[in-house]
Amino acid sequence: MSSDPLAATATDSLRIHAFASLNPGPRLLVLGGVHGDETCGTAGIERVLAELDGGAFQLLRGELTLVPVANPLARRRLQREGERNLNRLFKPQAAPADYEGRVTNVLCPVIERHDVLLDLHSFQSAGEAFAMIGPRDNTGSLEPFARAAEEGLLALHLGTPIVVEGWLDIYAAGLAQRAAGGAVAEDAIDFGRGTNEYIRSCGGYGVTLECGQHQDPEAPEVAWRAIRRALALLGMAPLPQGLAALPPAPPRLLRLASVTDRLHEDDSFVRDWATFDAVRRGEPIGMRHDGTLLCAPDDGFIVFPNPLALPGAEWFYFARPSERVLGPAPAAAA
Known part of the structure; x- marks a missing residue:
């Protein structure tokens, strides 16, 4: 032991x-x-x-x-x-x-x-x-x-x-x-x-x-x-x-739309992101080690940003508003 x-x-x-x-x-x-x-x-x-x-x-x-x-x-x-x-x-x-x-x-x-x-x-x-x-x-x-x-x-x-x-x-x-x-x-x-x-x-x-x-x-x-x-x-x-x-x-309902991996140890965020920070379409989120900017594909939200992610692991998720109804669907009108 x-x-x-x-x-x-x-x-x-x-x-x-x-x-x-x-x-x-x-x-x-x-x-x-x-x-x-x-x-x-x-x-x-x-x-x-x-x-x-x-x-x-x-x-x-x-x-x-x-x-x-x-x-x-x-x-x-x-x-x-x-x-x-x-x-x-x-x-x-x-x-x-x-x-x-x-x-x-x-x-x-x-x-x-x-x-x-x-x-x-x-x-x-x-x-x-x-x-x-x-x-x-x-x-x-x-x-x-x-x-x-x-x-x-x-x-x-x-x-x-x-x-x-x-x-x-x-x-x-x-x-x-x-x-x-x-x-x-x-x-x-x-x-x-x-x-x-x-x-x-x-x-x-x-x-x-x-x-x-x-x-x-x-x-x-x-x-x-x-x-x-x-x-x-x-x-x-x-x-x-x-x-x-x-x-x-x-509550506000969001749907995960994509995940982006960190590919290199020098990949970095352009700022300190918090989960559910809103972004606009085209807004820079991160930069690859070769200088390539990663930008928001649409208006949406950053989810689970992890500046310490290892190369090959999830770096951040992107979410959009969802139209889903929580709980039972509303009854149809008579």
Whole structure:
């Protein structure tokens, strides 16, 4: 056994808290700490645990499972990954090749037992909190889905000013771009599938909540409010006094449109971008090492700008406004 406190160990375990009402109802799973340097989800979950243990509220129906730290190795190191990104290649593996593969094999059966997943994250750049949702209902091969209305309704109730769609489509498009138009292997696309993609493949639905910048002191509050709002929406627990079920204004909905990779260590942004900074068509965003300017293809928004991205990795995403309606479609006029 290694004496290094930051090493992977054979005795690592996940702390999983389960609460079951005697009244049947939805089964909600909340994950925190999928990435080790994202601590706000853990703080929000621990606050809900303290409320349950202290009798501040009780579960009215259904089952609630809370996992404060989904990646113990990454958390010990206070870095995004232990040996690789836990929120990629998320599926059972007969012979896991790394620490995150072993964690995935523990979490997959947990996810399979639930109807709804709320996965709590934060991000590196400055920017507002936002929720990420999956595809619209479809029968395609990439991510077939039939619960978009329920997923959208959950995102609507989490209270973020922005909701983003289109992750897996753009991930697959980015792979095709790197392959220069060649065929993309299914296992390469699988690397883009995370926790929410997994619960969708099991018949459930899930939302990723990005609670703000890693060090934002408000991010743990965003995480806690989201958990309590999700419980109230599902009829599993009452709303805390003073917390509205819905934010005062509906969120702005954006769709990821493209991803741009950093190709060289001297590629640089023309300014310090924050997630959801607006850009106009033709506005410079970055410069390649050879002096080539990268400009906005249209009016839109910068998402996940990462000035520290390694060559060959995602550098920034570009998003446009979406016409999608969250939750059930409006009833047709009589």
